[in-house]
Amino acid sequence: MYTERIEMVEVSPRDGLQNEKREVATADKVALIERAIAAGARRIEVTSFVNPRAVPQMADADAVCASLPEREDVTYIGLVMNRRGADRAIATGRIDQLGAVCVATDRFAMANQGQTSDQSVEVASDIIALARDNGLTGQATIAASFGCPFEGEVAEDRVVAMARRLAEAEPVEIALADTIGVGNPAQVARLIAKVREAIGAIPVRVHFHNTRGTGLANVWAAIGAGARSVDASIGGLGGCPFAPGAAGNVATEDVAYMLERAGIDTGLDLAALIETNRWLAGVMDKELPAMVGKAGGFPAPKKETPERTTA
Template sequence: MLRSAVPSAVSIRTLVNNPSSKSGEAFRVVEVGARDGLQNEKKMVPTAIKVELINKLSEVGLKTVEATSYVSPKWVPQMGDHDNVITQIKKYPGVAYPVLVPNLAGLKNALQNENVKEIAVFGAASEGFSKKNINCSIEEGFNRIKEVTEEALKNNLRVRGYISTVIACPYDGKTKPSVVADLTEKLLSFGCYEVSLGDTIGAGGAGSVGRLLDEVSKAAPLEKLAVHFHDTYGQALSNVLVAINRGIRVADSSIAGLGGCPYAVGATGNLATEDLVYMLHDLGFNTGINLPKLIQTSEWICAQMGRNNASRASIALLSKKKKL
């Protein structure tokens, strides 16, 4: 496949300097809190709380809410109730509830549950992370993804792809953008409808993210791309803005900033959904999300888990409300 030209500097400047061009434009927020946000929590979260969280997230207007992960409970105990979660949640019209599937065994289990309509597959852009995370090389990992994707499509499931460590790896250092571009192209050729580019350890900034997207946009249409940033260095929102200015209109985030890569030193979690939505609404995008209800949900889940809220927007708006 021939790679398309990088968006011109003129077109990018036009988007940046013309905020009105975003007024009313749709932007899809993919909520990953119930899966990516909870999977590394050491304290077990009851199934009933997970189900209520997903229902609340659906009610605020999110159109994609990752529900759970079909991984072995031996490796990720927090996701051991995957069948109960996907079965018990309310299925809101127009809302997708993808589940993460690591291999054919996971897919086989997922296919036994008629509530599973969409899956997510994942691979890494660095050898070190791939071997640490899924115990195989990049090539072996993507061969598995191809098998899973082909089987899922045969069973009429939608498939979303993830690529981890797109900026840097805790073991191998910086990731080459060309490697990410090639892997993105592969996932799309397998049949993934979209590829989410994950800065797993939150090392990226505006410069490195811009260089990455310039390279990946040669390999894949912008409408097939999403971004997934962790906020380790406080750069997640600015990185999303870089993606927006390149033409990307999908971003992953986690309620209250839940989650974070266990391999990232000093990791503070995912980009908080409330912070992302606050910025998107300020830019004029239409997300379909009720921000006040989202913040109420954020406070609720933090209270249930006995943890502090990592969303700056939630903290600021709740403090303002208390003063009134």
């Protein structure tokens, strides 16, 4: 039922920080990326190319990209909402993958990116093609797949239809996002099964927020249903400026702890993640939501006992 390995996608530099009121220096964002790499992250959503007036925290996207470590083994993802953002991401020469976003409902799509839900699918498909034309890869996320902050329940058939249309653009993967953290494990397993049937061999990634405490349960259900990549944010930071009530992402430390204890390899170093949690808490000047960041791993590292000496 379960896989031996799950790919983790680190989203703290973008989704983790974008809704924070405290301005984070470019150098600290780059340091966060470097720490994530040191902890084993090999796919990182480093920034978003959006209007800085709408998302001030991402105003330094070009500067962040200019300072990214040169790593052949790391995929840097830039989130883009439209052709202008995609062109900016491509122009940096440092982004490996464009992450497009479409939204399952009209009201949220208009609030998030000024277009209808159907239009957002068209734009996402164009971005995937543009990435390919420029030697990059492209993937797409369906936001509000499990519920909308404005329209409430989202029909599963609607999400499946969107995924089927996106699949025609041949993205490297399609992600289902629980943008406001309302999903439950049964719903997650059911929807992923339907989407996988609709899109064939294209992998499914998942993106969960822990707004109502169901994030880890939803990750587990998603993996059981065949998702093979999981978004997570160091410290559990996160939220969407355009989605009322959206709270933090599932924490990378918490997901890694759960999966590794269950025998599923994540490629991540839990001790390094916990240390980064403490560092990031200092940068943000507050305690972070991640539970493993507070409690530590298990079993606890053994402390060396000093040798006795005789006088």
